[in-house]
Amino acid sequence: MADAYAERTFIMVKPDGVQRGLVGKIIKRFEQKGFKLVAMKFMWASEELLSKHYSDLSSRPFFPGLVKYMASGPVVPMVWEGLDAVKTGRFILGATNPKDSNPGTIRGDLCIQVGRNIIHGSDAVESANKEINLWFTEKELVSWPRTVDSWVYGEN
Numbered sequence: 001m002a003d004a005y006a007e008r009t010f011i012m013v014k015p016d017g018v019q020r021g022l023v024g025k026i027i028k029r030f031e032q033k034g035f036k037l038v039a040m041k042f043m044w045a046s047e048e049l050l051s052k053h054y055s056d057l058s059s060r061p062f063f064p065g066l067v068k069y070m071a072s073g074p075v076v077p078m079v080w081e082g083l084d085a086v087k088t089g090r091f092i093l094g095a096t097n098p099k100d101s102n103p104g105t106i107r108g109d110l111c112i113q114v115g116r117n118i119i120h121g122s123d124a125v126e127s128a129n130k131e132i133n134l135w136f137t138e139k140e141l142v143s144w145p146r147t148v149d150s151w152v153y154g155e156n
């Protein structure tokens, strides 16, 4: 398959998404779109890891609250692969603030408050690579052939 189909994005169900029982619903949206799951785990992340994950936002007033919230319960970090996975992933998530997220998006349909917006998604290929390497080891990233790809991408 073409290299363009191998773009990867880092998606994570946040603690409120886990507590509210939305993990399956969120996974389903990426799965049914046609993206390929290449890594996933269930873990309780440390404040240290989360501070690294959100290091770009460290000067923002909401940063301490953000890290505390993200460390308040288990999360589900994942890597999804496919054509334009990063950009399309952001569309599937919807705008950062749920009041601006379109209906049909995860945030538009399933949450209300910016500080409890249930899901993270990488905003660029570069940040996706940084985040994937922060949350997963090389061994945990599973490259696998998928026979349905010829139907998803039309190269049959």
Ligand code: DAT
Pocket: 057, 062, 066, 095, 096, 114, 115, 117, 119, 120, 121, 123
């Ligand atoms: P995104 O998660 O859409 O990439 P971001 O990277 O700008 O958004 O911010 C990371 C998270 O921080 C975001 O999902 C929710 C939280 N956040 C952003 N702006 C906020 C604000 N003004 N008040 C409280 N939390 C905020």
Ligand code: MG
Pocket: 121, 123
């Ligand atoms: Mg972001």
